[in-house]
Amino acid sequence: MMRYWKIISITIISIFAIGAFYIQSALAEKNSFPDYTITTKSGDEEAVKRLMLQGTYYGEGEQGQGVTIQKNEVAYSNNNSLLELINPNYIDPKIKRLQKEYRSFMRGKENNIAPFYENEKLLVYADVDLGSMINDSDFTFDIEVLEKESDETEAFELDVPEKNKYAYIYVEAVQMAEGELKVITRQSVKRLNQNEFHVYRFDVSTQKLISDDLIASYQEENDIGWSYTDLISSSNTSGEENKYIAFVKTILEDVQGEDGEVYSEEVAKELVTYNLESKQMKSTELPDEINGESHNAVLIGTMIYFGQESEAGGELIAYNIESEEIDSSQTIDQLLKGENNGLLMKVHEGKMYVANYFSDRKTPGGIAIIELDTGEKLYEGFVNVENPKTVPPGYELILNEIMVQE
């Protein structure tokens, strides 16, 4: 047997060392990263049950680890892991739920909720296909309507009118009511520094395009300066159709500096609303209280909720489109505001979720949940490391997304 020491010793050492390593890592705690918990300061714990905070944890001198923090669970992702690719953490919870419930309908559809519309009876998908590698402006509408009860899908494709005019087309929102499908898009015109918002209306039963309305151009230049327009995302939890589309238009003017250089200065923010029923467009100046950061704003019915940072920490301002007035403002002052400690906001099902981007040993991260209708603070709490002694002193947590499980 001694003659076979080579094969025997290599085999034994390999099985022993590799086996021991994997048995140990399977038995050991999932990993060595800190246990983050959500601790309640006030309010109903029920409110954070479905909250998922996604971010990156940095131990001292270590590379960042993706982390998902929930009320009773912390999951560290491994960027280099193959298994992470198979079941990614970053998929929107709504997409995850739809994939689970309507697996074959959701097949081949990307991780983007914008082209989906769902109510009790229907699940609608309307996206613009970006064309193939050969013809990059062969834009077509790809429309699929799933009737949930019968599990029947109606699908059709239609060319985008004047498709060769555009360099790209993104679907921003989809709505459907009484057999009429509305697709709101943002697109850029080729070779022109011009971008447009359109509303395309379709009759689903006849599979025809009814109309194509240009509702806004979102970057315009004139003699004295330029402006850009951002869409405010809308949330339709009840499944009801939104009556309005709203934009924030930022107007900038060219100013001659002292050193002779020309730079742009923001002079005004306008709220542009488009009434989908009457096809009327209206522009109003936003009140001074609203800074008009469109990425933390949401349109629900006739109300626009602006989440913004303020002296006290953060605030939520409700603006009524029809009355053109601020309805209420709710200050989220309890959340700590430190250096480079901005707020992350998310509206989901009539509630606004707010959290600090940043937390470390000295600055705990705060969480708040506010009922949009009433402005009532439903919940306040903190994201904490359970046992800070076990964590390297220079650790940091940087959140980048709030998600709510469905």
Next chain:
Amino acid sequence: MNRFLKLVNFELGRFMKIYLALIGITIISQIAGVIIKSNSYVERANEAIYEDLIPKEDFFATEGLMSMLHVLRSVWFMGPIALCIAALIFYVFFIWYRDWFGKNTFIYRLLMLPTARIQIFLSKAVSILLMVFGLVAIQLILLPIESVILKWIVPLDYRIDMTVGEIIQNFRELQMLIPSTFIEFVLYYGAGMMAVFIIFTAILFERSFRLKGILFGAIFVGLAVLVFFSPILIMEIMQTYYLYPIEIFILEIILGLVVIGASIWTSHFLLKKKITV
């Protein structure tokens, strides 16, 4: 012991001197790295704190605490690993060509063994796999030893202690060699074996048809890569992502096995019918 295992043992023996030298270099270099890095850190820390009177906190804030990660990033640690990888990649080719070249035409003996010739192919592949596993195992044994040496040299409040798992998790290069779950370990090294099989088959094409065989071998490699990545390629070209990630994953495993099967079958055919001494 059956003939196949004897063949594997024999193949291992033929590379054993270089292999043991590689292990020796790895052990010496990595342990030297730990000692040198640890000593230099302690020296710098003491100089800063006791001579330049920099507060401890400030020193640690700028320099960070000492840990195995400092050692891992040095050439003392990664150098020998890179050397071992290069040596084994070289050996994937050399394990065949050494039998043809030189005065002693050992390939005559191998082909005249009263065993199925595919066993020669498989024994060479298994030898490579075992040598890779052996090196991985040595690294897994070395890491805790190196951690202990670091603890001897660096005082407690100057360092962060890490388990082997933590060290690997925090170092991407090492994580590619030693993934965190056993399933991934099997998948990574399975894919590695697939690559070895494909290269072996290409070598046998060259050995069977010589100049023309280089072309055949290249075509075989191209086909194997194409088949293996076909689901991903098709989806990228069509720009439709029809399959869910889990389905692609399962499909890839199946295709991997198909490619390995095709490689073994082709090699079996070449060794039996086309090989020439």
Next chain:
Amino acid sequence: MIEVKNISKKYGRKKVLNGVSFTANKGEITSLIGINGVGKTTILNAIMALTPVNSGEILINNEKINKASYEKITFIPDAITMLPQMTIAEAMQFMQDFYESWNQERATELLGFFKLKESNKISSLSKGNTAKVNLLLGLALDVDFLLMDEPFSGIDIFSREQIAEVFTSHLIEDRGVIITTHEINDIEHLIDKVILLDEGTVIKEFNTEEVRENEGKSVIDVMREVYRT
């Protein structure tokens, strides 16, 4: 019986073998003779399935060659088939490990006969001794057929004599031997059958004893006749 049936082989455009057929029987020494060496070695390689042929068929005891055949037939090429870093003992151990037909007694006997030292490394051996080890490794197998490629080329006269002695000994007796050579002198008297090759074809096949008795000619006489014309 080894039957070579109409085999042809090309290297690129060059035809090396062109319809070669012959048989070699057990208990006989068959010699493949030709002036230019190319075709002869190729035939032996082809018999052992060490190189493919383009057409034709080779049968060993009525069977195509398979893995079990290598216990019945062996080939001693003109270079040693063991690794230079091995000792003679290790080479013998290797053979014993892999061949059921390995006859350790006979191997020991041959070691004595050739006056070889087991502990010597193959790389340290003289040309003659290397050839002897090579021969030993083949002869110690209990096989029906032995193929030898130029066993006498490039070695000293004493080694040649010693090797030639093997052919008359019990070591060869019942076996069938195919031997290629271009120096016929050493073994002329031992050969039973001669196959003369030229430019990839068999140009004459004859039984040495018959030619000697009926025509009173030696092998060399026949060769002269054939190749001079």
